[in-house]
Amino acid sequence: MFTFIDLFAGIGGIRIACEKNGGKCVFSSEWDQHAQKTYKENFGETPHGDITKIDEKEIPSHDFLNAGFPCQPFSTIGKREGFEHKTQGTLFFDVVRILKHHKTKMILLENVPGLITHDGGNTFTVIKDVLENDLGYKIFPKVINASDHGVPQERKRIYIVGFLKDKYGDNIEFNWPSADKKHKYINQFLEKHQSGYNISKHLQKSYLFKQDDGRPQIIDKNSEVKVKTLVSTYHKIQRLTGTFVRDGETGIRLLSENECKAIMGFPKDFKIPVSRTQMYRQFGNSVAVPVVEKIIHQILKTAAQYKKSH
Known part of the structure; x- marks a missing residue:
C-alpha cells in the first residue's frame, strides 16, 4: 500500500486510479463547491478548500502527490532565483511548496497539451527547471491520447511523472504504458x-x-x-x-x-x-481514469524496481 494526496482533485478521477492500484488517500483539496459535493458523495469526505490557504506542514506525509493543476503564466526571472520567484502567484507554486516540505517520493501531474507551448514555452521550461534543479526530481513528460488506453474518446493530455532522485537515484528510467491493442468505440x-x-x-x-x-x-x-x-x-x-x-x-x-x-x-x-x-x-x-490507472501502475512498478537497486 502507498499513501497519496489528491490536489485540484475535481471529482476524484485520479483518486479512483490510485485506489485501484492499492493506494490510500491521506489528503484531498478542491475549491469548487459543486465538485466537492460529488467527491463527498463518492468518497465519504469533503476535500479541503483553496490550496493556497493550506499550510504545507498541515498536510500529512505521503508517498505520492497527484495534481491536475491549472496552468498560468510564470515570471521569467533568471535561473539563479529560487522557485518562489519563478512560480509565485501561480497554483503550481502550491504544488512546489508541498513537494519541497514533504520531499514526496513520486509525483504525477496532469494538464492540457497546450502546457508545452503555453506562454511561448516558458511555463513548461519553468516547471521542468523547478522540478529537476530546485527540487531534485527526475521527470518524464509525455502527451498521451486516452483513446489508446481504454476509452472511446479522443483526449490528449500531458502527464509529468517524477521520481525523487535522493530516493531512487539519478539513473532511474521510466517506461510509459503501451497502448491497448483492442480499442473501445x-x-x-x-x-x-x-x-x-x-x-x-x-x-x-x-x-x-x-x-x-x-x-x-x-x-x-x-x-x-x-x-x-x-x-x-x-x-x-x-x-x-x-x-x-x-x-x-x-x-x-x-x-x-x-x-x-x-x-x-x-x-x-x-x-x-x-x-x-x-x-x-x-x-x-476530469481525467480519463483508465489512462491514469495504467500510468500509476507503471510508476509503482518502476519505484519498486529502483528502490531495490539504489
Whole structure:
C-alpha cells in the first residue's frame, strides 16, 4: 500500500486510479463547491478548500502527490532565483511548496497539451527547471491520447511523472504504458433515451445544422468511432466541439450520464448528486481514469524496481 494526496482533485478521477492500484488517500483539496459535493458523495469526505490557504506542514506525509493543476503564466526571472520567484502567484507554486516540505517520493501531474507551448514555452521550461534543479526530481513528460488506453474518446493530455532522485537515484528510467491493442468505440456504450436529454428541433435547425459542413459529430449504434474530447462547456451545445446522439423524441440528444462515465472511464456506479450542467462540467474537467490507472501502475512498478537497486 502507498499513501497519496489528491490536489485540484475535481471529482476524484485520479483518486479512483490510485485506489485501484492499492493506494490510500491521506489528503484531498478542491475549491469548487459543486465538485466537492460529488467527491463527498463518492468518497465519504469533503476535500479541503483553496490550496493556497493550506499550510504545507498541515498536510500529512505521503508517498505520492497527484495534481491536475491549472496552468498560468510564470515570471521569467533568471535561473539563479529560487522557485518562489519563478512560480509565485501561480497554483503550481502550491504544488512546489508541498513537494519541497514533504520531499514526496513520486509525483504525477496532469494538464492540457497546450502546457508545452503555453506562454511561448516558458511555463513548461519553468516547471521542468523547478522540478529537476530546485527540487531534485527526475521527470518524464509525455502527451498521451486516452483513446489508446481504454476509452472511446479522443483526449490528449500531458502527464509529468517524477521520481525523487535522493530516493531512487539519478539513473532511474521510466517506461510509459503501451497502448491497448483492442480499442473501445462509442457505439458499445450508447443507451436509449426518449426524453431528458433532447435538443429541440428549433435549435437543431437554427444552429446545429445551419451549415452543411459535416458538423457537429452525430453518433448512433452504428458509429464505430471515438467521440471528440468531452469539454467542460459541453452543456452549451457547441456545434464545432460537441458530439451528439441520434436518438430521443426530437431525433438528436446530448450524451447521457452513463455515456459520459464510459467516455471518461468512470465506474457505472459513480454517483452524480449535482445538476446536469455541473455534471458535464465535472466530467469535462476530469481525467480519463483508465489512462491514469495504467500510468500509476507503471510508476509503482518502476519505484519498486529502483528502490531495490539504489
